[in-house]
Amino acid sequence: MNPRTVPASSAPVGDHPSIHPYSDCVRTCLDNLLAYGTDRYGPVHTPMIMSIIDVQMNESPREPLLLDGWVRSEERPGRRNPGGCDLWEDQPLLHALYQYSALSDDPRYAQAADDYIRAFFHHARKPNGLLAWGSHLFYNAFTEQIDDDRHGDPHEILIHLAEWDAMWRVDPGVVQREIEGIWTWHIVDKATGQHNRHDDATVGCDFAYSGGSFAHAFAFLYKQTGDRVWLDRAKLVINWHWSHRNPQTNLAPDAPSTAPRYDSRHCFTNVIGPHAAASLRCFEITGDVFFRDVALAYVRAWLKYAWNENAGLFFGTLALDGTPVPEQAKGEGYDVWMPTGYAETWPSNMYSYDQPLAAAQTCLYAYELASDPALLDGARRWACHIRASFPPVIGRRWRTEIHAAMPEAVQKGGTYAEGYGRAISFFVHLYRATGDPKDWHTALSLADDAMDKLCENGWVKGHAGKPYYETTDGVGLLLCAFLELAESKTGATGE
Numbered sequence: 457m458n459p460r461t462v463p464a465s466s467a468p469v470g471d472h473p474s475i476h477p478y479s480d481c482v483r484t485c486l487d488n489l490l491a492y493g494t495d496r497y498g499p500v501h502t503p504m505i506m507s508i509i510d511v512q513m514n515e516s517p518r519e520p521l522l523l524d525g526w527v528r529s530e531e532r533p534g535r536r537n538p539g540g541c542d543l544w545e546d547q548p549l550l551h552a553l554y555q556y557s558a559l560s561d562d563p564r565y566a567q568a569a570d571d572y573i574r575a576f577f578h579h580a581r582k583p584n585g586l587l588a589w590g591s592h593l594f595y596n597a598f599t600e601q602i603d604d605d606r607h608g609d610p611h612e613i614l615i616h617l618a619e620w621d622a623m624w625r626v627d628p629g630v631v632q633r634e635i636e637g638i639w640t641w642h643i644v645d646k647a648t649g650q651h652n653r654h655d656d657a658t659v660g661c662d663f664a665y666s667g668g669s670f671a672h673a674f675a676f677l678y679k680q681t682g683d684r685v686w687l688d689r690a691k692l693v694i695n696w697h698w699s700h701r702n703p704q705t706n707l708a709p710d711a712p713s714t715a716p717r718y719d720s721r722h723c724f725t726n727v728i729g730p731h732a733a734a735s736l737r738c739f740e741i742t743g744d745v746f747f748r749d750v751a752l753a754y755v756r757a758w759l760k761y762a763w764n765e766n767a768g769l770f771f772g773t774l775a776l777d778g779t780p781v782p783e784q785a786k787g788e789g790y791d792v793w794m795p796t797g798y799a800e801t802w803p804s805n806m807y808s809y810d811q812p813l814a815a816a817q818t819c820l821y822a823y824e825l826a827s828d829p830a831l832l833d834g835a836r837r838w839a840c841h842i843r844a845s846f847p848p849v850i851g852r853r854w855r856t857e858i859h860a861a862m863p864e865a866v867q868k869g870g871t872y873a874e875g876y877g878r879a880i881s882f883f884v885h886l887y888r889a890t891g892d893p894k895d896w897h898t899a900l901s902l903a904d905d906a907m908d909k910l911c912e913n914g915w916v917k918g919h920a921g922k923p924y925y926e927t928t929d930g931v932g933l934l935l936c937a938f939l940e941l942a943e944s945k946t947g948a949t950g951e
Contacts, residue, residue, distance in 0.1 A: 874930020
């Protein structure tokens with residue numbers, strides 16, 4: 457989930473010297489991206505931004521070191537976009553470029569984002585008209601062709617709240633065709649809203665976070681065109697999961713169509729994180745309370761059934777009757793990816809079912825829209841859960857494998873840029889809601905740790921244990937969080 461823009465304090469950045477390092481870190485990283493991070497490879501050079509950049513060489517390796525790639529990408533290291541660019545995974549980076557351009561009153565960063573969008577739209581299209589982006593596809597700058605993760609060539613978009621407004625401003629025709637194509641190729645039952653995360657127009661995995669992305673796109677097109685059919689389609693897709701909930705608990709399965717697989721019978725934090733966040737964004741766009749009420753029901757259900765008061769932690773998986781799934785060993789086959797036990801604050805997989813930091817952010821997002829004190833109490837519980845997991849580290853379920861594959865992670869510690877970014881943003885928003893200086897200082901402490909571990913040679917790395925700026929490690933989310941710190945008012949202690 458990209459950070460949601462909330463009005464910041466009127467206090468200028470310069471009023472607090474300790475804020476400068478964070479905005480300066482963003483500036484140097486963005487300047488490096490503009491100078492060294494674009495597609496300078498192959499016969500045709502473009503302003504598209506490379507997904508992996510060696511921070512010492514200032515170059516994108518055609519074949520980056522594998523390191524943690526086998527585990528983090530769930531056995532598909534091509535998901536890192538080696539030698540290429542992926543505008544979907546760079547949605548948070550676009551947000552950071554636009555945000556910093558506004559903060560600094562320097563148009564170069566917004567122009568770079570516009571140029572990236574325009575070039576990607578021109579060069580990276582599938583034969584069916586959809587953009588070659590997402591969790592499987594990317595543009596290979598060395599071959600100047602569409603490339604994939606060796607899983608075929610499916611279009612799959614999920615987790616991020618897309619910068620549809622910016623992309624529409626650059627080229628509304630491409631955006632409209634993309635969203636129309638989502639309806640054509642992903643929504644496999646036009647009457648029920650059943651969808652498939654892949655664009656093969658057949659029944660497949662109807663993941664909650666891809667469904668949220670589809671609904672968000674439809675709600676956006678409704679806003680732009682005024683055509684009510686797109687509002688109805690957004691509601692239809694959100695209702696697909698809502699109609700499969702347990703009506704006694706309001707817990708919905710992640711993927712109703714995958715029965716008898718476990719994700720058809722359990723609710724995870726990706727439902728009350730990215731999916732619910734997309735539904736809240738649909739409400740903001742359209743004003744239709746259906747989206748808000750569904751999201752609030754999911755968030756409240758999780759607060760009711762997943763919280764363990766004695767442990768001060770949330771579980772990561774619930775049966776639809778509200779029963780938590782206790783910690784257990786990794787299963788065989790696809791079961792290896794099922795989260796069990798308490799929610800893993802710092803997950804290691806890119807597309808994990810366990811998205812607790814996004815869930816924490818969504819709980820606050822819901823509070824900002826609904827002003828329900830119970831939701832703020834829920835956000836405080838999430839703060840308790842996150843603080844219990846300090847310091848940030850590699851998540852417990854894959855720690856052994858990642859430490860073996862990336863030995864420097866053992867020595868340097870820390871977690872991925874995404875984890876830092878989401879946690880910092882959460883505590884910045886929590887401080888705005890509570891005024892509690894403890895929340896502000898937690899955000900600063902996390903930011904300081906991230907800078908200490910991830911800033912190198914003017915870049916922000918994806919993890920301290922690797923030599924790369926890496927898009928799919930969530931660097932864009934961390935840059936956005938640093939800017940939220942820079943735009944927010946200082947702690948209540950008067951420092």
